[in-house]
Amino acid sequence: MSNTLINSIVKNGTNLKDRTVFLIVFCISLFIRLPFFFRDYIDRDESTFILMGQSWVEGHLPYTELWDLKPPITFLVFAAVIYVFGKSFIAIRLLGVLLVTSAAFFTYKIGQEAHSKKIGLWAAIATVALLSMFGSLQGVMSEHICMAFFMPGLYLLIKYKKWGTTFLSGLLMGIAVMSKMNIAYAILFLGIFVFYYHYRNRNWVKGIGHSSLYYMGILLIIALTLLPYYLQGIKDLWVSSVFKAPMAYIDARRYSVLKLAPTFVILAGFFFYTWKKKLLNFKLAPIQFLLVAILGVLFAFYKGGRINGHYLIQLHPMLLLLVIIALSNLQYFKKFKWKPYFLFILLLIPMETYLEYFNIAQNKYERDTFYNGEGFSVPKYIQENHLDTKNILFLGYHIGYWVLDAKPPTKAATHPSNICRDELFAFHDNPRALSMDELRYIMETLQPKTIVTRKNRRVFDKKEEAENSYIDAYLVKHYKVVATVEKAEILQRLER
Template identity: 65%
Template sequence: MLRKVITSLTPKYHKLKDKSVFILLFAASFFIRFPFFFRDYIDRDESTFILMGQSWVDGYLPYMELWDLKPPITYLFFASSIYAFGKSFLAIRFLGTLLVVITAFFTYKIGKEVSSKKLGFWAAMLCVALQSLFGSLQGVMSEHICMAFFMPGLYLLIKQKKLFWAGLSGILMGLTIMTKLNMAYVVLLLGIYFLYSYIKRREYPRGIQFSFLFAGGIFMVVFLTILPYIITGNPEAWWKSVILAPLEYTDARRYSILKMAPTFLLISIFFYYSWKKKLLDFRAVTIQILVIAILGILLSFIKGGRINSHYLIQLHPVLIVLVSMVVGKILVFQKFDYRPYLFFFSLMLPLESYLEYYSVARNKMERGTFFNGEGFTVPQYIVNNQMDTQNILFLGYHIGYWVLDVKPPTKAATHPSNICRDELFPFYDNPRSSSLQELQYILEELQPKTIVVRKNRLVFDKKEVEENEYIDAYLKKHYEIFATVDKAEVLKRLQ
């Protein structure tokens, strides 16, 4: 009986239409991500992107009023949401869900192109899970935005029915780069591969046309992001913030190679096994394109000197397709009736979502609102108690600036950890040259009457020993704990 039920729920792959796949992917993405729509923040970077987007809506180009380390298209996404729907967490998270669906849908399209509808469908479903679960991936990260441009662009390169598609792909790749600069390595390798392919086939005119359209699309997007700065007389701000600052950041904040080694080792083993067992045809153009994309992403990780969990959002959609192809060709999996196990695995996979549904429901019953987290409760406490918000400093839960409709006290305080990234100060002309000077300026000259910190947590990363010692001593001397709100402490300056 159970087997019949599971069989009835299994899609008839040969009958699947693109519209149906899109709807199924949206349903899965929405179910997994919906309970997180009501969180104050899921990753601190998302909060920073929202602040940068709000600043743009208020009339300030990125990097001019506030500052953070991402290209402009990241902030344009958030600015567009705020401009269209107002200060709505629901709108931002819903649009983030659409980004996941777009990436997964084109994972399906690529999987269908290189193998079959069945492979493409399950690769896409796995893509939804890997972009939405495990860690802080339920928020809207810059990687989500960039992959929603990259995967359609990659699909156009693989499909490439008409030369015009090269130009459209170039535009999408330009948007990818202007969302996540590290993807420039991937796009460059793909461009070189296609140009070499045309030269190898002696199709010189078409190769020139492809290069012109592909590169032209990329440079058009890049130029359009610079144009507002040229018009306002600030092209140097774009150059220093978008190009020079990330290069400096990667040099200063590299991880040990040992931290990155497991990822590279596993992928190397996978490729070697696939080649040795002839499970992938590395002579096929489509496979070569996917392999080059993966190698480009890995190269960008090496050049960036670090791999965070959300960085893998860039790797998973492409890698999933090849892994699915290999698994489907292994004999033991071909003979194995996986459907009952897959059904139960699919039910258990979104455990984080089930827990969050419970948390949201409990919060509604206890506090009368679905929205939860210190990013909501702390600002509400500050408003209810009429606390001073002039130069207020959020050293935790800094989405509170947005909720209170106030600005961070300095550019460096846009993201709390940026205060300690003094190697980046020259790139936005910070008058202070060190993180200690920045802290002294905020605390001793601006003297915020209200400061918010995370309870029982170091203010800054444990590596920032001097900064932590200074701020702990200063807060102990000049501030008192006015209230503890959930996991936040609200400090009030002593008279």
């Protein structure tokens, strides 16, 4: 980024063009995420989405052959990439770059409406960073897909007040909610605010009309995801998987209120401070739309009873805008002057990315391939040593199913941890009601010839004591470790 461009942005950013901003956020996103293109898996959920997408490409609707707890558009996005590009990790990770770029670009556009181009750009860059770094965010998560559609939908509501754009916003919001269900409260709250926005201007007819069009767009997308199930006479499976199962999951796996409290207290403090010091103008419509969206996301966290790290992807773009606007109104930042060495400091932030660049370079030198991780090395060992892949169970690194053209042994085993989520079994017509029954069926009836586990790690979460005790004892009695590949153990069933 040239010094002239940096100075232009810092001063006012008025000369910025949309295509320039899009290119900036795309390049930053690509740079941060590129070294992770070659990793086998970054988050186990991403591996599951890939398996679900592959199953759809092969002609099986989600929830029919394999099963996972996400709405169908998440799987559709993966299926589309696999259908066009085949089994390409690079294509899937490039999809992640585009999704993050979409969310960040429309963060910029909203920032332009709420304050200025300069603020919008800084918020967009910060969005790329917080949607791409730390933990599992370098993978393609359902939240990335969700926000890639939610942010343009929100922008249309803020920028335009036309019938057509309101309906288009509803379509985008429908795609968002059919990618990640817990964004539903933010979408619902925004629809109510659309009505209120027009009603307070004494135009209740427009209020009803716009909010109705908005919800019609959402319902149309939901109906389109139902349609293939309805045509095949399995609409109950869609209803159970998309709506009933998430509610059962939430009820079974809530955090303590004390774990949620810090996030809510910090945000309440931020909003009170910005209101008290007049750092945010809450009378401006764009600020109000952002605030409503944030409250919707926070309400979803409260109702869901938990805040996982990747859930915050749904909060970051809107919150970053308000934080950066507030900071820009502080006296210290009003007097802020750009210094060339600040660029060096900014370049230090993506340290995780630099380490991964080093990792892939080292992997290329040592193994003559950029691709790294047990998801590649374990299938390679299995193929080279002609181990059984028809009756195989991955209790770790389950992206290996995709690499080996294999399938999980049961629906519940699509994601290894789903084996222990027996509260969900009824919603995908699992023949067994309890997790221990499912585990015994897999181990004692199907009797996988090959099993892959994580070395020196519990097979299931530590709270699943009964399942861990059973699987540990069963593996010791009926299997032997034939190889340790990186951090994975490959086991073969003993002949009796």
